Amino acid sequence: MLETEHRPSDSPYIARVWRGRGAGVERMTSVATSHWEFVVWTHRGRVHAAVRGPETVATVADVPDGSESFGISFTHGTSLPHVAMARLVDAQLDSPHVTSRAVVFGDEERPLPTFDTAEQFVRRLAADGALVRDPVVADAVAGGTPRLGSRSVQRRVAAATGLTLGAIRQIDRARQAAILLQEGAAPLDVVHRLGYYDQPHLARALKRFVGRTATQLRRGTIAEPLSLLYKTES
Known part of the structure; x- marks a missing residue:
């Protein structure tokens, strides 16, 4: 069984916050998503963390028995200023260091976020410049008509999301x-x-x-x- 819980957020940087637990399920189908995420998961007492990029096809993923996971899904237009977002598409960047209390994100050790503290974590990242947001991209994805040429909009969408x-x-x-x-x-x-x-x-x-x-x-x-x-x- 794969138990999941999720909630929206009032942060302009966060599309969704979720958490899950795997029990008696060996695999799941990971549905394609246009959002990138920061994910933390625990298995057999060991904590892991990674940035996962958008997924352009459905894939099959293992679900370790008894594992627990938590994730922050970021809005379109939110990006990492020092990472080429195209590198994250269908890929994952593991955190170089993570414990039950802290994680390295943006070359700095920070308190490990939880399902309930995601907004505080993201707020600090944005304040430190570890996250940036392009509202033109969010508007374009939502179907708005930014006052820019279509090529400029497409370039900004690709830069912020790694996708067209x-x-x-x-x-x-x-x-x-x-x-x-x-x-x-x-x-x-x-x-x-x-x-x-x-x-x-x-x-x-x-x-x-x-x-x-x-x-x-x-x-x-x-x-x-x-x-x-x-x-x-x-």
Whole structure:
């Protein structure tokens, strides 16, 4: 069983805060995501931490029995000023040092955050310049019309996320489709609601980004759990 809990945040830097626990589950399907995360996990008394970049395809991940994890998912436009964000896509950077109380982030040792102290941790990172935020990117991803040329916007999106605007929208749309199908929506309704060309187009997106078929999502027939999916305001 994979138990998960998540919550939104009022921080402009944080998209979501989550935590989970694995018990009796060997593997899970990690659904593609357009956000990068800071993740802390504990297994057999040892604490680990890493920055995980956006994932552009669904993958299978091991779930150590009894492991506990916690993560901060960052908003589009929030980035690490001294890391080329493209390096993080489908990749992970492990923290060079982490204990039960502290972690090295941005070349400085800091108190290890928790599910309840994520905002304080991120606030300190931003104040120290270890995190930066480009509101133009957030606006563009949300569907706004920034007062910049399209090429300038695309460059800023790529610099802050490591992805193109089109890739972000494809990933997020597939995640939304999966949620609708899990709730019982008919595939054809999802096609029309989310703007897919037809059902084969939806099927290809689900296979690539979610690792499931529409039927599997509607029936919940796969024992292997999915990573975190949640509704957004958009």
